Amino acid sequence: MLFRQRWRTFVWALFILILTGIPGSYLPGVVSFWAWLSPDKVVHLFIFGLLAYVALYDVRAQYLQSKHRYIYVIVAISGSALYGALTEVMQRYLFTGRSGNVYDALADALGAMLGAMLFIWMRRKKNMEEQQTDN
Numbered sequence: 001m002l003f004r005q006r007w008r009t010f011v012w013a014l015f016i017l018i019l020t021g022i023p024g025s026y027l028p029g030v031v032s033f034w035a036w037l038s039p040d041k042v043v044h045l046f047i048f049g050l051l052a053y054v055a056l057y058d059v060r061a062q063y064l065q066s067k068h069r070y071i072y073v074i075v076a077i078s079g080s081a082l083y084g085a086l087t088e089v090m091q092r093y094l095f096t097g098r099s100g101n102v103y104d105a106l107a108d109a110l111g112a113m114l115g116a117m118l119f120i121w122m123r124r125k126k127n128m129e130e131q132q133t134d135n
Protein backbone atom coordinates (compact mmCIF):
# COMPACT_ATOMS: atom_id res chain seq x y z
CA MET A 1 0.00 0.00 0.00
CA LEU A 2 2.80 2.41 0.88
CA PHE A 3 4.54 1.85 -2.45
CA ARG A 4 1.30 2.12 -4.43
CA GLN A 5 0.56 5.57 -3.02
CA ARG A 6 4.11 6.88 -3.22
CA TRP A 7 5.59 5.11 -6.23
CA ARG A 8 6.55 8.37 -7.94
CA THR A 9 8.64 9.39 -4.96
CA PHE A 10 10.40 6.02 -4.77
CA VAL A 11 11.07 5.90 -8.51
CA TRP A 12 12.47 9.45 -8.55
CA ALA A 13 14.62 8.74 -5.46
CA LEU A 14 15.99 5.63 -7.17
CA PHE A 15 16.71 7.66 -10.31
CA ILE A 16 18.60 10.21 -8.20
CA LEU A 17 20.61 7.44 -6.55
CA ILE A 18 21.58 6.02 -9.92
CA LEU A 19 22.38 9.48 -11.28
CA THR A 20 24.55 10.40 -8.31
CA GLY A 21 26.36 7.05 -8.42
CA ILE A 22 27.52 7.39 -12.01
CA PRO A 23 31.22 8.29 -12.09
CA GLY A 24 31.51 11.97 -12.82
CA SER A 25 35.22 12.71 -13.09
CA TYR A 26 34.49 14.87 -16.14
CA LEU A 27 32.44 17.30 -14.02
CA PRO A 28 34.23 20.41 -12.82
CA GLY A 29 34.96 20.64 -9.09
CA VAL A 30 33.61 23.37 -6.87
CA VAL A 31 36.39 25.47 -5.41
CA SER A 32 34.50 28.33 -3.82
CA PHE A 33 31.14 29.51 -2.67
CA TRP A 34 30.82 31.68 -5.79
CA ALA A 35 30.92 28.58 -7.94
CA TRP A 36 27.52 27.93 -6.33
CA LEU A 37 25.76 29.21 -9.43
CA SER A 38 27.37 26.63 -11.73
CA PRO A 39 25.17 24.45 -13.96
CA ASP A 40 25.86 21.52 -11.60
CA LYS A 41 24.08 23.36 -8.78
CA VAL A 42 21.08 24.03 -11.01
CA VAL A 43 20.83 20.28 -11.61
CA HIS A 44 20.92 19.68 -7.84
CA LEU A 45 18.23 22.32 -7.29
CA PHE A 46 16.05 20.73 -9.94
CA ILE A 47 16.34 17.05 -9.02
CA PHE A 48 15.83 17.56 -5.28
CA GLY A 49 13.16 20.19 -5.85
CA LEU A 50 11.32 17.66 -7.97
CA LEU A 51 11.81 15.03 -5.26
CA ALA A 52 10.11 17.24 -2.64
CA TYR A 53 7.37 18.20 -5.10
CA VAL A 54 6.68 14.57 -6.03
CA ALA A 55 6.70 13.53 -2.37
CA LEU A 56 4.01 16.12 -1.62
CA TYR A 57 2.11 15.24 -4.78
CA ASP A 58 2.00 11.59 -3.75
CA VAL A 59 0.35 12.51 -0.44
CA ARG A 60 -1.81 15.32 -1.82
CA ALA A 61 -5.08 13.73 -0.64
CA GLN A 62 -3.82 13.53 2.95
CA TYR A 63 -2.27 16.99 2.60
CA LEU A 64 -5.54 18.56 1.46
CA GLN A 65 -7.59 16.89 4.22
CA SER A 66 -5.18 17.70 7.03
CA LYS A 67 -5.45 20.68 9.35
CA HIS A 68 -1.70 20.40 9.88
CA ARG A 69 -0.49 20.61 6.30
CA TYR A 70 2.82 22.09 7.37
CA ILE A 71 3.85 18.68 8.75
CA TYR A 72 3.72 17.18 5.25
CA VAL A 73 5.77 20.09 3.94
CA ILE A 74 8.37 19.77 6.69
CA VAL A 75 8.68 16.01 6.12
CA ALA A 76 9.01 16.46 2.34
CA ILE A 77 11.67 19.16 2.68
CA SER A 78 13.66 17.50 5.43
CA GLY A 79 13.40 14.05 3.84
CA SER A 80 14.56 15.36 0.47
CA ALA A 81 17.36 17.41 2.03
CA LEU A 82 18.53 14.47 4.14
CA TYR A 83 18.44 12.22 1.10
CA GLY A 84 20.54 14.80 -0.73
CA ALA A 85 23.06 14.87 2.11
CA LEU A 86 23.12 11.06 2.12
CA THR A 87 23.87 10.96 -1.60
CA GLU A 88 26.76 13.38 -1.02
CA VAL A 89 28.16 11.16 1.75
CA MET A 90 27.78 8.14 -0.54
CA GLN A 91 29.56 10.01 -3.31
CA ARG A 92 32.41 10.78 -0.95
CA TYR A 93 32.86 7.35 0.63
CA LEU A 94 31.08 4.73 -1.48
CA PHE A 95 30.85 5.63 -5.16
CA THR A 96 34.00 5.54 -7.26
CA GLY A 97 34.87 8.54 -9.38
CA ARG A 98 32.63 10.85 -7.35
CA SER A 99 33.28 13.29 -4.56
CA GLY A 100 30.78 14.56 -2.02
CA ASN A 101 30.41 18.30 -1.71
CA VAL A 102 28.88 20.49 0.99
CA TYR A 103 27.74 23.02 -1.60
CA ASP A 104 25.90 20.28 -3.48
CA ALA A 105 24.15 19.29 -0.26
CA LEU A 106 23.15 22.93 0.26
CA ALA A 107 21.81 23.06 -3.30
CA ASP A 108 19.87 19.86 -2.60
CA ALA A 109 18.28 21.39 0.51
CA LEU A 110 17.48 24.64 -1.28
CA GLY A 111 15.98 22.69 -4.17
CA ALA A 112 13.82 20.73 -1.72
CA MET A 113 12.51 23.98 -0.26
CA LEU A 114 11.80 25.41 -3.71
CA GLY A 115 10.01 22.23 -4.79
CA ALA A 116 7.79 22.32 -1.71
CA MET A 117 7.08 26.01 -2.26
CA LEU A 118 6.12 25.29 -5.87
CA PHE A 119 3.74 22.55 -4.73
CA ILE A 120 2.10 24.88 -2.18
CA TRP A 121 1.82 27.68 -4.73
CA MET A 122 0.24 25.37 -7.33
CA ARG A 123 -2.22 23.96 -4.77
CA ARG A 124 -3.27 27.46 -3.73
CA LYS A 125 -3.63 28.51 -7.34
CA LYS A 126 -5.79 25.46 -8.05
CA ASN A 127 -7.93 26.15 -4.97
CA MET A 128 -8.46 29.75 -6.03
CA GLU A 129 -9.48 28.63 -9.53
CA GLU A 130 -11.94 26.12 -8.08
CA GLN A 131 -13.44 28.78 -5.80
CA GLN A 132 -13.89 31.13 -8.75
CA THR A 133 -15.68 28.48 -10.79
CA ASP A 134 -17.95 27.68 -7.81
CA ASN A 135 -19.09 31.31 -7.63
